[in-house]
Amino acid sequence: MGDIMQKESLWKQYQNHKRYPALTKGITCDVLIIGGGITGISCAFELSNSNQKIVLIDQNQIGQGITSGTTGKLTYLQNGIYQKLLHTFGEEIALTYYQSQKEAVETVEKYVNQYHIDCNFQKDISYLFATTRKEEDTLQIEKAFFKRNQIPYIYEKTNPFCRSRGAIKVPDTAVFHPLKYLYHLAELAYKRGVQIYEKTKAVGFKDYENNVIVDTERGYIRAKKVVFACHYPFFLLPGLFPLRAHIERSYVCAGKVKDAGNGNAINPSNPTYSFRYHKDRNKFLIYCGASHKLGDHLDYQENYRLLTEQAKEFMPNVDYIWQNQDIMTNDYLPLIGRLQKNNDHLYIATGYNTWGMTNGVIAGKVIRDLILGEENPYAFLFAPYRGIHFDQIKNFTLDAYQSGKSYAISKLKNYYSFYLDEVKIRKKKGKKLGIYIDEDGKYHIVSTICPHMKCSLTFNMFQKTWDCPCHGSRFDMDGKCIEGPSLKDITIIEKI
Numbered sequence: 001m002g003d004i005m006q007k008e009s010l011w012k013q014y015q016n017h018k019r020y021p022a023l024t025k026g027i028t029c030d031v032l033i034i035g036g037g038i039t040g041i042s043c044a045f046e047l048s049n050s051n052q053k054i055v056l057i058d059q060n061q062i063g064q065g066i067t068s069g070t071t072g073k074l075t076y077l078q079n080g081i082y083q084k085l086l087h088t089f090g091e092e093i094a095l096t097y098y099q100s101q102k103e104a105v106e107t108v109e110k111y112v113n114q115y116h117i118d119c120n121f122q123k124d125i126s127y128l129f130a131t132t133r134k135e136e137d138t139l140q141i142e143k144a145f146f147k148r149n150q151i152p153y154i155y156e157k158t159n160p161f162c163r164s165r166g167a168i169k170v171p172d173t174a175v176f177h178p179l180k181y182l183y184h185l186a187e188l189a190y191k192r193g194v195q196i197y198e199k200t201k202a203v204g205f206k207d208y209e210n211n212v213i214v215d216t217e218r219g220y221i222r223a224k225k226v227v228f229a230c231h232y233p234f235f236l237l238p239g240l241f242p243l244r245a246h247i248e249r250s251y252v253c254a255g256k257v258k259d260a261g262n263g264n265a266i267n268p269s270n271p272t273y274s275f276r277y278h279k280d281r282n283k284f285l286i287y288c289g290a291s292h293k294l295g296d297h298l299d300y301q302e303n304y305r306l307l308t309e310q311a312k313e314f315m316p317n318v319d320y321i322w323q324n325q326d327i328m329t330n331d332y333l334p335l336i337g338r339l340q341k342n343n344d345h346l347y348i349a350t351g352y353n354t355w356g357m358t359n360g361v362i363a364g365k366v367i368r369d370l371i372l373g374e375e376n377p378y379a380f381l382f383a384p385y386r387g388i389h390f391d392q393i394k395n396f397t398l399d400a401y402q403s404g405k406s407y408a409i410s411k412l413k414n415y416y417s418f419y420l421d422e423v424k425i426r427k428k429k430g431k432k433l434g435i436y437i438d439e440d441g442k443y444h445i446v447s448t449i450c451p452h453m454k455c456s457l458t459f460n461m462f463q464k465t466w467d468c469p470c471h472g473s474r475f476d477m478d479g480k481c482i483e484g485p486s487l488k489d490i491t492i493i494e495k496i
């Protein structure tokens with residue numbers, strides 16, 4: 001690789017995995033899982049020991065969505081989550097959430113040992129550190145919560161990665177290579193009879209005679225139950241998703257280091273600073289930062305520059321750099337379970353607030369139990385149709401404002417000052433066109449309106465993609481949709 005910085009995730013370098021065929025004809029099944037990230041594969045694996053006929057489809061290749069951009073920590077010490085849950089819901093919910101995350105870490109460890117999964121799994125210590133006075137207050141609240149509930153922790157002045165004003169340290173967490181884990185689990189599920197189809201995109205669904213008919217680009221799938229494990233759902237109803245969450249984008253980099261100790265760390269509020277080591281043939285430090293709400297900081301080139309600048313403090317060279325985005329719910333809890341209370345055909349698992357390694361794993365267990373009609377201790381906690389709390393209304397208002405702001409900005413500013421000469425915006429016959437001129441002088445012309453909810457797209461100079469600042473859809477320079485919720489491309493086949 002030399003000194004060339006790779007503009008994609010460290011995990012994606014792992015190519016030694018099986019590819020699955022695309023669907024070729026209409027089929028029927030008991031359970032259809034849409035999406036092959038950590039959520040979909042965990043659901044498929046958990047259900048694979050039942051007598052249900054399970055089908056999983058992915059629009060792309062499994063494991064190449066948001067899961068491929070994670071930092072791959074398996075921890076219950078998340079960025080200030082207990083303080084938020086205590087404030088919003090109280091002790092019982094905060095404690096149940098803790099138990100769910102602990103169980104997820106233990107589940108991965110159990111599977112790694114039981115099925116000999118070679119995924120660089122390593123038991124680790126997690127730190128939650130404070131960089132400001134306010135963050136110190138958060139630490140005090142989390143510390144008190146741990147003490148009341150006899151959860152082992154140590155309070156220290158420092159953490160292994162950066163300067164801080166104190167840190168909570170907990171044992172029994174872990175780090176792993178998320179894609180090696182996911183591909184191994186997928187293959188186990190496949191061998192137990194789960195049918196997996198790649199390059200098969202769901203584009204709609206409807207109830208039909210006590211079944212759900214899912215329309216894909218390659219034929220219909222008739223299922224008794226459907227699990228939407230596709231990260232940001234591609235439908236507006238049911239669920240009215242844009243009102244319940246916003247998207248946050250972060251930037252991650254990895255650089256080789258001589259010594260990689262133990263420990264992973266994060267601070268409790270924005271801007272986030274997150275660290276872990278990864279030990280494979282080489283040793284890496286992974287650093288994540290420069291996070292922002294999707295509609296803010298649209299100069300992506302500048303965001304990458306900022307991260308690289310910060311990373312210099314911690315690693316000699318940045319070898320890999322990438323961006324990733326996750327769904328932040330306005331009551332801080334994931335959405336896992338029946339999409340609607342009285343409908344046992346449709347299930348969803350998403351909204352992990354950047355903790356999808358643990359929540360995706362636990363989603364597999366919750367969805368399995370709900371589908372098979374068994375009790376699950378976390379089902380009530382994550383129920384997507386749960387009631388509304390005061391904090392949620394406050395955050396909902398902020399999210400709605402943010403969404404409106406992103407939409408308005410995207411409409412008003414049709415030429416961004418940070419675009420270089422390679423990007424032009426033109427109007428033709430009332431249509432707004434975006435033109436990217438590549439290194440060979442070739443024009444790539446697309447529509448700049450996102451098909452999902454009509455926001456104007458922004459060109460991401462670093463990755464050469466058109467990105468939606470409202471709901472996170474992304475399109476390559478020729479207009480092909482590479483990340484949902486949009487179901488359509490923005491390709492334009494015409495000369496200007």
Ligand SMILES: Cc1cc2nc3c(=O)[nH]c(=O)nc-3n(C[C@H](O)[C@H](O)[C@H](O)COP(=O)(O)OP(=O)(O)OC[C@H]3O[C@@H](n4cnc5c(N)ncnc54)[C@H](O)[C@@H]3O)c2cc1C
Binds near residue numbers: 324356
């Ligand atoms: C910077 C960053 C760092 C993170 N670090 C951590 C961490 O250290 N620990 C942790 O616990 N969590 C972490 N997370 C969160 C975690 O990465 C995500 O929550 C998790 O990967 C989401 O998994 P998923 O399976 O829901 O989504 P995805 O991995 O995106 O899977 C969804 C799949 O659905 C497919 N799909 C979408 N639409 C369709 C369709 N219409 N038809 C068919 N298929 C479709 C996609 O192709 C994709 O493969 C991090 C997040 C970010 C942004």
